[in-house]
Amino acid sequence: MTTERKYVEELIEQEDDFDRWYVEVIQKAELADESPVRGTRVIRPYGFALWENMQVELDRRIKATGVQNAYFPLFIPKSYLEREAQHIQGFAPEVAWVTKGGDKELEEPLAVRPTSESIICPMFARWVQSYRDLPILINQWCSVVRWEERPRAFLRTLEFLWQEGHTVHATLEEAEERARLMLEVYRDFVETELAIPVIPGQKSESEKFAGALRTYTIEAMMGGKHWALQSATSHNLGDHFGRVFEITFLDREGKRRFAFNTSWGLSHRTIGAMVMVHGDDRGLKLPPRVAPIQVVIVPIWRKDEERRQVEETVERVRTMLRRAVRVHADLRDDKTPGWKFNDWDLKGVPIRLEIGPRDVANQQVTLVRRDVLGQRQTVPVANVVEAVQQELASIQDSLFRAAREMLERHTExxxxxxxxxxxxxxxxxxxxxxxxxxxxxxxxxxxxxxxxxxxxxxxxxxxxxxxxxxxxxxxxxxxxxxxx
RNA sequence: CGGGGUGUGGCGCAGUUGGUAGCGCGCGGCGUUUGGGACGCUGAGGCCGGAGGUUCGAGUCCUCUCACCCCGACCA
CATH class of the missing domain: 3.30.110.30 (C-terminal domain of ProRS)
Incomplete structure (x- = not known):
């Protein structure tokens, strides 16, 4: 352990205090920083780049099912939020209210959306007249606010980033099919992109979404304490919201009917899931498919002449890789290679390429995988793109396998x-x-x-x-x- | 809302029976270094969470207050 500790002396070990390790690694890897308001976090560029990569992949999958993106207002009139009784009962304790505009007291308080059913459904009511208008399939990327008592970075913050999908259908069966379809989209996304195995299933009555008929969920097991994290949910809302917001339509027979809804969401808490599932005592291990930097190149030199040659090769390799992967060359000259190794390990970059005088002489690079540190391999410069792509795929796969193994080992x-x-x-x-x-x-x-x-x-x-x-x-x- | 803890340079901390603030890291400059967190020299940076009190004198003692953290309660 003492030799291990030497590598990242300022990061507490997982075994000593997993929750503190989680807080520290997020801070030190520069995913997020504290902010002046309790329970809120600044998401730093490295963390936000991760979220952006996740967004691209999830957005693509959502759109592939026929959903369109839109945007609804942040504020919801109190009376709207209160229309579905169970819904408001479930969310009331954690809603943030705006009661003043400038100096003027508002006639009706506005809720800062804790979720958007109650502002989207009234719009659906306006837009739906006939069965021909159905289904409507909407998604929005936004942030919502829930005034939580005990916040935790990414997992439970007062404001969090997510996407929320909202759909309207003519029949309960169709709504059910959509709710299940979106859960499957989430399962595929979380397992394929984030390398986190999940257990898809249904929530019990007491655990379901406030106002839902049925709630579906994917549950993942975190590292450390092996607690569960609800990683995404999809709700069949039945006609509960259709009735209270009067979303009605004329069916083929000219009969007026209430519409059926679904809603489904995945938030940036899944960033926290990646941290806890894949991380180790040296820091993050980001799945290659969403890692902001997939390959980092660290140059090594002693003399100016070496530096020139090394940086020339670094630039050549970087240019080769740039078209295929997200690559970064760490050219800082105020940090030693050893310092950089530890820094990029902490930040979870899947592959490090070292290029020093030896490598230049042999027209090769030294490749090190974050998930199996200590195993160095040399790759001819000519083959670097292929080798890197192969290793990235292999890392993605091995992270998923390791996570699945943990899930199985700790389930009885x-x-x-x-x-x-x-x-x-x-x-x-x-x-x-x-x-x-x-x-x-x-x-x-x-x-x-x-x-x-x-x-x-x-x-x-x-x-x-x-x-x-x-x-x-x-x-x-x-x-x-x-x-x- | 209960229980516990912490507030001192950017970060982590020390500060004795009260005597006018220090260490490590980090940061700027110069030089030597660079294959798993290099080193030397030098420099910048603090009304000690806030208010009041005791005292010739308060980071230190007293009172009040604020903020944050941890454990509960609570929380899809």
Whole structure:
């Protein structure tokens, strides 16, 4: 450990205090910084570049399902937010209100959107007249505000970045299909781009979105304490919002009907997920597909003459790579190579290329992978593009495998309530167990262990055993875990 | 809202029984260095969270207050 500690002396080790490691690594890798308002964070250029790369990939997938982007106002009149009773009940405690415009008291307070159903649905009501107008498929990229008691960088901040999709349909079946489709989009995005395996499933009644008929979720396991993180949700809102906002249309038979809605969102908390799932004692490990810098080139020289030759080769390699990957040449002359190695390890850049006099002489570069530090390989300059692309794909793959292995290793089928208590107390991970479906059993476990039902996985066993808590016939196999 | 803790250069901290503020890192300059966080010299930077009080004198003692952090409660 002492030799390890030498590399990044200022970063606490995960094992010592995972939560503090999380805070420190975000700060030191320059993903985000503190801001004057408690619970808000500045997202720095490196962190924002990561989010932008994520946006591009997710946006593409969303649009591929026929959705269009739009933008709705930040402010929602109080009366609008209050129309769906469960919706406002769920969000009331964490809504931020604007009551004054300049010096003038507003006639009606405006909510800063905690989510936009209640401002989008009234617009849907205006736009929908006939079954021919349906479906409407809208997405917006924006930030929302929820006045949380205990903020955590990226995972739970007062203001956070996300996309929220909102759709209207003629039938419940169509809404259901859309809700499930978008969850599948999220699953694919999170697993493919972020290299995080997830468990798709349905939320229990007590955990579902305020105002929804059904909520679907993808749940991921974080490193360290092996807690769960709800990584995205998709809701079938039924006709709850259709009725209160009077989104009606004439069907083919000329009959007036209420429309059905869905909404679905993925936020920048998934950045926090990447940090916690892939990171190690040296810092971040960013999945190549979304990493702001995929390859960093570190030049090494002693004399001015060497410097000239090395930088010439660096420039040549950078130009070769630039068309294929996101590459950065670290030409700072006030930092030593060793310092740079540690710095880029901390920032999670997947591949480092070292180019020194030896490499120049042999027309090669030295390639080091962030996920398997210490294993250096040399690559002829002529082959560098191909080699880098191959390694990036391989890193993406191995990050996903490692995360999946962690998920599997820390998941257990639990048949005894005492065992569940033990495992939750020990931060042992996910617990698969049978549940009768009663909210009493659910509440009891939450009170006694702090674990909640993360989801009812879509994948269910062929046969059901008795409820873990009360012994009544089991109706579902669920995942119990503590969550961020 | 309960329990605990911390506020001193950008960051991390020290500051004894009260005597007029210091260390490390970082930052600027110069020189030597550079294959896993180099070194020397030199320089800049602080009304010690805020208000009031005690005192000849307060970073230090007293009172009040503010902010932040941690643990609970709460939170899709």
């Amino acid at each position: 089928e639990v048949r005894d309530y005492e065992r569940l208590k033990e495992r939750v107390a020990a931060n042992a991970g996910f617990n698969r167990a049978f549940w009768c479906g009663s909210s009493d059993c659910e509440a009891r476990v939450k009170t006694e262990t702090k674990a909640t039902i993360r989801c009812i996985p879509f994948e269910q066993p062929a046969e059901y055993e008795p409820c873990l808590v009360c012994g009544a016939p089991g109706r579902y196999q669920v995942i119990w875990a503590r969550a961020y």
